[in-house]
Amino acid sequence: DIQMTQSPSTLSASVGDRVTITCRASQSFSTWLAWYQQKPGKAPKLLISKASNLERGVPSRFSGSGSGTEFTLTISSLQPDDFATYYCQQYNRYPWTFGQGTKVEIK
Amino acid sequence: QVQLVQSGAEVEKPGASVRISCKPSGYFFTNYDIHWVRQAPGQGLEWMGSINPSGGSTTSAQKFQGRVNMTRDTSTSTVSLELSSLTSEDTAVYYCARASSALFYWGQGTLVTVSS
Numbered sequence: 522d523i524q525m526t527q528s529p530s531t532l533s534a535s536v537g538d539r540v541t542i543t544c545r546a547s548q549s550f551s552t553w554l555a556w557y558q559q560k561p562g563k564a565p566k567l568l569i570s571k572a573s574n575l576e577r578g579v580p581s582r583f584s585g586s587g588s589g590t591e592f593t594l595t596i597s598s599l600q601p602d603d604f605a606t607y608y609c610q611q612y613n614r615y616p617w618t619f620g621q622g623t624k625v626e627i628k
Numbered sequence: 629q630v631q632l633v634q635s636g637a638e639v640e641k642p643g644a645s646v647r648i649s650c651k652p653s654g655y656f657f658t659n660y661d662i663h664w665v666r667q668a669p670g671q672g673l674e675w676m677g678s679i680n681p682s683g684g685s686t687t688s689a690q691k692f693q694g695r696v697n698m699t700r701d702t703s704t705s706t707v708s709l710e711l712s713s714l715t716s717e718d719t720a721v722y723y724c725a726r727a728s729s730a731l732f733y734w735g736q737g738t739l740v741t742v743s744s
Contacts (some may be wrong), residue, residue: 555730557673564723564734565665565673571729583733608673611728614687617663617675 523548523611533628540596542623544609549589553613555596556585556617559622560605568607569594599625630654632662632724634734639741645712648738650724657705658682661727664698664709666720667737674720678727679707714742 523546534540544554552572557565567576569585572592582597596603605626609620633647650662663678677688679698686698697710711718722738725731 553729557731559673564725564737565731566734567730567732570732576732610673610675610730612727615687616677617677619665619673622672 522616523550523614523618525609525618525620527607527609527623529623530621530625531626533591533626534599535628536599536601538599538628540599540603540625542588542594542607542609542625544587544592544594544620546590546611548591550611550613552588552613554587554592554610555610556583557608557610558603558605559608565608596625630726630733632726632733634722634724634735634738637739637741640714641744642715642742644714644742645669645710646714646718646740647708647710648722648724648740649706649708650735651704651706652724652733653705653725655726657702662700662707663725663727663731665723665725665731667723668717668720676709676722681705682709703739711740714740716742718742 526544526545554572556569559565573585584595606622608622608626632652638646640646658681661678664676679686700707714728719742724735726733
C-alpha cells in the first residue's frame with residue numbers, strides 16, 4: 522500500500538498568512554493526487570485533483586504542486602472560511618489512501 | 629445536479645452486520661464507480677473500497693476483505709455497503725462518493741454506532 526504522510530498535523534495561522542501543507546508518499550507516482558477540505562460535521566470537499574488541477578468553484582488562492590513522492594497544497598492568503606482540516610489522497614493505485622490530515626487553526 | 633443520498637443512522641450490537649445504501653442521481657448510474665470512505669470519531673478518512681455499477685466488480689482494502697460486501701441494484705440505481713462482524717472500532721460515519729478521477733461528489737454520510 523502507498524502510505525501518505527502529511528505535515529504538519531496542526532498548523533496555527535492568521536488571516537492573510539501564506540500556508541503550505543506537505544504530503545509525502547511512501548512510493549513514487551506521477552500526479553494522481555487529490556486534496557480535500559473538511560469542516561466539522563461535513564463531507565470532504567475536493568479542492569485539487571491531479572496534483573495541481575483546481576476544481577471548479579474553488580478559490581484561486583488554493584494551489585497544488587508536486588510529483589513523485591512530495592506534494593504540496595498552498596493557500597496564498599488564508600481566509601476565515603479556510604480554517605478546516607485538509608487531507609491528501611493518492612488515487613494512483615488501489616487501495617486508495619489518505620494522509621492523516623492537517624488541521625488549520627486560528628492563531 | 630449530481631446528488632448522492634445515503635440511508636439513515638444505524639445502531640448495531642457487536643457481532644452484527646449493517647447495511648448502508650447510497651442512491652446517486654443526476655447522472656447515468658453506470659457511468660462512474662462509487663467509493664466508500666469512513667471516518668471514526670475525531671479521526672481521519674479511511675478508504676474502504678469501490679464498486680463499478682456497470683458490471684458490479686468491486687475492490688476493497690485488505691483490512692476489510694472478508695467482512696465487506698458492496699453491491700449495486702441497477703433497477704433502483706442504488707449501491708449498498710454491508711459490513712459484518714461489527715466491533716466498536718467500526719463506529720464511524722460512512723460516506724459514499726462518486727469518482728470521475730478523484731472524489732468530487734459525496735453523500736451526506738451515515739453514522740453507524742456499534743454498542744452493546
